[in-house]
Amino acid sequence: MATALAQPGADPQPRSDEPLKSHRDHISRAEGWRRRGPLLPALIFMIVVTQIPFVFTLFYSTQSWNLVRPGSRSFVGLDNYFAVFTDGQFWRVTLNTIVLIVGTVLASVILGLIFALLLDRKFLGRGIVRTLLITPFLVTPVAAALLWKTSLLSPTNGLVNWALSPFGVHTDWLSQYPLMSVIAELVWQWTPFMMLLILAGLQSMPHDISEAARVDGATSFRLFRELTLPHLRRFIELGAVLGAIYLVNTFDAVYMMTSGGPGVSSANLPFYIYQRAFLGFDIGQAAAMGVVTVIGTIVVASLALRLIFKSFTGNEEAA
Amino acid sequence: MSTSTETRASSTTVDGVEITRRSNPRGVLLTVFTWILALGFFFPVLWMVLTAFKKESDAATNPPTFIFTPTLEQFKEVFDAGIGTPLMNSLFATIVSTILVLALGVPAAFALSLRPVRKTQDALFFFISTKMLPIVAAIIPLYVIVGRIGMLDNIWTLVILYTAMNLPIAVWMMRSFFLEVPSELLEAASIDGASLWTSVREVILPLISPGIAATALICVIFSWNEFFFAVNMTAVNAQTMPVFLTGFMSGQGLYWAQLSAASVLAALPVVICGWIAQNKLVRGLSFGAIK
Numbered sequence: 001m002a003t004a005l006a007q008p009g010a011d012p013q014p015r016s017d018e019p020l021k022s023h024r025d026h027i028s029r030a031e032g033w034r035r036r037g038p039l040l041p042a043l044i045f046m047i048v049v050t051q052i053p054f055v056f057t058l059f060y061s062t063q064s065w066n067l068v069r070p071g072s073r074s075f076v077g078l079d080n081y082f083a084v085f086t087d088g089q090f091w092r093v094t095l096n097t098i099v100l101i102v103g104t105v106l107a108s109v110i111l112g113l114i115f116a117l118l119l120d121r122k123f124l125g126r127g128i129v130r131t132l133l134i135t136p137f138l139v140t141p142v143a144a145a146l147l148w149k150t151s152l153l154s155p156t157n158g159l160v161n162w163a164l165s166p167f168g169v170h171t172d173w174l175s176q177y178p179l180m181s182v183i184a185e186l187v188w189q190w191t192p193f194m195m196l197l198i199l200a201g202l203q204s205m206p207h208d209i210s211e212a213a214r215v216d217g218a219t220s221f222r223l224f225r226e227l228t229l230p231h232l233r234r235f236i237e238l239g240a241v242l243g244a245i246y247l248v249n250t251f252d253a254v255y256m257m258t259s260g261g262p263g264v265s266s267a268n269l270p271f272y273i274y275q276r277a278f279l280g281f282d283i284g285q286a287a288a289m290g291v292v293t294v295i296g297t298i299v300v301a302s303l304a305l306r307l308i309f310k311s312f313t314g315n316e317e318a319a
Numbered sequence: 320m321s322t323s324t325e326t327r328a329s330s331t332t333v334d335g336v337e338i339t340r341r342s343n344p345r346g347v348l349l350t351v352f353t354w355i356l357a358l359g360f361f362f363p364v365l366w367m368v369l370t371a372f373k374k375e376s377d378a379a380t381n382p383p384t385f386i387f388t389p390t391l392e393q394f395k396e397v398f399d400a401g402i403g404t405p406l407m408n409s410l411f412a413t414i415v416s417t418i419l420v421l422a423l424g425v426p427a428a429f430a431l432s433l434r435p436v437r438k439t440q441d442a443l444f445f446f447i448s449t450k451m452l453p454i455v456a457a458i459i460p461l462y463v464i465v466g467r468i469g470m471l472d473n474i475w476t477l478v479i480l481y482t483a484m485n486l487p488i489a490v491w492m493m494r495s496f497f498l499e500v501p502s503e504l505l506e507a508a509s510i511d512g513a514s515l516w517t518s519v520r521e522v523i524l525p526l527i528s529p530g531i532a533a534t535a536l537i538c539v540i541f542s543w544n545e546f547f548f549a550v551n552m553t554a555v556n557a558q559t560m561p562v563f564l565t566g567f568m569s570g571q572g573l574y575w576a577q578l579s580a581a582s583v584l585a586a587l588p589v590v591i592c593g594w595i596a597q598n599k600l601v602r603g604l605s606f607g608a609i610k
Contacts, residue, residue, distance in 0.1 A: 038426030039442060042486060045423055049483035050449045056460030115356070123350040131594055132361040138593035139364060140544045142561040143582035146568070147367050150575055157381035159366065188363070196601040200609050238605055248453050252546045256565070270547070273455040278551065283459055290456030301451040308608070 054294070060287035067281035080288035089264050090272070090289065094296075096179055097268040100250065104186040105243045109236055111187065112194025119195070120202040130199075137192035145256035148185040149174065153257075178258040178266035185253050194239045201235030202228070234308070241304045248297055269293050367586075370579035378576035393580035400577075402584065404556070405563035408474050412559060413542040416481035420538050421531065423482070424489040429519070431490065432497035433505065443494070446487040447606060458551055465552060474557040480548045485538040488606055492537070495607030496530030497523070533599030536592050543589050560585040 064076040084090050119130055136144065152160050155172035164170075173181045210227055218226075251270045254260055260267030260275065267275070273293070277286035370378050372389040431439050461480070462471075470476045500523055508518040524531075546561040553562060564585055567578040593600060602609055 035430060037430070039430035042423040042427035042490060043442060043445070046446065046449055046483060046486060049479060050452075050457065053457035053460040053464070054452075056464070057456050060459060060463075118349065118353040118356070121346075121349070123346070123353065125354070129353060129357040131597065132357045134593065134597055134600070135361055135364050135590060137600075138540065138590045139367075139586045140561055140564070140582070140589060142544075142546050142564050143367070143586050146564060146578060146582060147363055150578065151366055151370065152363060157379055157383065159363075159383060162382055188360070191360075193601070193604060196597070197605060197609065200601050235609070238608055242605055245451055249455075249547070251455075252561070255546075255550075256568075270453060270455040274458070274551070277459050277462075283463075287456075287459050290453070290459065293453050294456045297451060297453055305451075 057287045057290050057294075060283055061291050063284045063287075065283040067283060076284070080284045081292070083285055084288045084292055093264055093267050093269055093272040096264070096266065097248075099179065100183055100186070100268050101244050101247045103183045104190055104247055105240050107183070107187045108190040108194045108243065109198075109239055111191040112196075112239070113198050113232075113236070115191065115195040116198035116202055119199055133195060134192040136188050137190070139189075141189065141252040142256055144189055145185060145253045148181070148188070149257045153181055174258055175262060178261065182253050182257050182266055185257060186247065186250065189253075190243055190247075194243065197235050197239045197242075198232060201232045205231050238308050241308050244304065245301065367579050368583055370576055371583045373576045373579075375574060375576045378579070393576045394584070396574075396577050397581045397584060400566075400581075402563065402581070405558045405560050406584075408477075408553075408557055409543055409560040411474055412477040412481055413539050416478045416485065416542050417535050417538040419478065419482040420485045420489045421535060424486055424493055424534070425531065427486075428490050428493035428497055429523075432494045433500065433523070443491070446490050449483075450487050450606075454547060458547070462551060471552060472554040472557045474553075476552050477545075477548060477557060477559065480552070481538075481542040481545060484545070484548075485541055488541075488603060489534045489538060491606040491608075492534045492603050493527070493530060493607075495602070496527045496534075500526050530599075533596055534603060536596040537600065537603035539592055540589050540596075 061080050062075055062077055063073055064079065065073045115133055119126060119133075139147070150158075152158050153173040155161065155170075155174075158173075160173065161170055171177070205228065210223055213223055213227060249270055250268055251274065254266060254268055254271040255274075258266040260271045264272065269289070273286050273289045276282050276289065280286075371393055372391070373384065373387050374390055374392060377384045377387045431443060465471055465476050504522055504526075505518060508522050513521070544561065545559075549559045549562045550565070553559065564578070564581055567574060567581055596603075
């Protein structure tokens with residue numbers, strides 16, 4: 001936008017030198033707006049709906065503002081941030097968020113890789129198997145979380161305890177391993193996505209090279225380690241980054257399965273901030289936490305994005 | 320030499336190959352193993368569907384009941400529990416936001432692909448950056464703003480939010496489809512004297528309409544399943560299906576069969592859409608990075 005406004009100022013000089021060029025410049029400017037035009041509605045819409053709230057979040061984070069105490073609102077500078085950083089629960093929740101994202105991404109990538117490798121061969125009913133495997137990803141997350149909570153992990157008549165009863169296991173998963181339970185459910189939901197992505201990677205592999213290597217007597221394992229895995233690397237990286245981006249916002253599973261409990265042992269940042277804002281009515285502090293979360297995410301995401309952009313642009317030119 | 324290449328290359332002429340594979344004992348084992356894994360992975364969904372057809376007394380047994388007389392009782396209960404409003408709300412928010420996404424997104428993707436403007440990269444990056452940020456940081460001001468203008472518990476609020484939620488993905492995804500339109504085709508059209516609008520309508524749109532359909536399906540899936548905005552911005556009037564589901568939790572999960580029936584009804588439309596679009600799903604979710 002800024003360049004579009006700056007452009008007319010830069011124009012007059014060539015215009016006085018050469019009339020023909022100025023004519024062409026004029027057209028290209030009009031043409032520029034014509035080209036930019038279709039982009040503007042979407043751009044303006046996104047700026048209004050997504051950026052204005054962030055500005056307000058910044059503003060609210062400097063306010064002492066609790067909805068339960070009307071009229072108590074005042075400017076407190078960075079006090080909310082000090083409160084956030086000295087809040088032990090906040091750090092616990094931040095750690096939970098990291099464990100949840102990393103754990104879910106790692107497990108679902110590994111499982112997704114195994115499924116993708118199994119599906120990358122022709123066999124009876126491959127289409128049906130693939131359809132079965134992607135279904136968990138499609139089930140409404142709230143329904144999936146409720147399904148895990150009530151049907152699978154229930155201590156009284158859950159399927160998991162029933163299946164493990166021959167081994168003498170009887171556990172109340174949600175209260176004893178709340179974060180692990182949420183991660184297990186998320187892995188179940190996210191494995192199909194990783195599988196589809198890695199499968200796309202496998203199917204884009206040039207097969208003449210692996211044929212040649214096989215003729216040269218390479219073992220399947222060496223083939224996998226030295227040809228398949230390097231080729232899949234960028235797909236796995238992309239899957240990990242995208243999975244992490246979606247999982248930062250995980251709310252349904254925590255809300256439905258454990259409500260962050262017991263205590264805050266399974267709360268992640270979205271849930272904790274939600275709790276502060278909508279149950280504790282502490283707008284100022286919740287906003288400060290939101291800002292801290294955003295800054296943390298920007299740092300991690302820009303590093304991660306650099307990784308995938310490098311990986312993609314680099315490899316595409318090579319191929 | 321090329322059995323495996325052939326298997327990949329086409330799925331119609333693989334019968335012969337399949338037979339040779341089937342006679343290979345290791346291949347048979349691997350196939351059986353894959354099937355067992357897939358069925359295990361799918362089992363929770365199957366269990367949900369089975370439970371939806373049970374009586375409550377069959378649903379909460381220990382050990383679980385596998386043999387039972389199916390009943391539609393639970394679905395009837397769910398309809399009596401007032402599924403009508405949330406169902407209509409979900410349909411409305413999903414369909415209208417998807418139409419809005421396409422109306423805003425198709426021109427934007429067009430501007431960012433075939434006739435790139437200055438700062439294309441910046442614009443693209445801006446779109447995607449909005450997907451990188453945690454929504455929680457925006458929910459508080461959104462709640463305050465929406466409350467001030469009297470739009471809480473109004474389905475249009477969700478329509479706007481869902482449009483903003485899906486637009487970046489849609490722009491990235493459709494841009495990658497636009498980029499696949501061969502430039503020779505466009506040049507040929509312009510040499511033939513076709514105006515821009517004509518070539519868009521007659522050449523480009525027919526070519527990318529499968530891509531637009533896939534994008535729309537992805538928007539449908541996300542809008543239909545969305546919970547965070549819905550639970551915070553709606554109460555009774557604008558309640559959507561995922562929020563409606565949480566209502567069944569009140570009896571400490573006592574009505575398991577009923578909850579399952581409601582879950583099946585909530586999940587079914589998206590599961591069907593997803594099955595149809597499974598090939599395009601990855602591309603949509605990877606923001607068009609994978610061709």
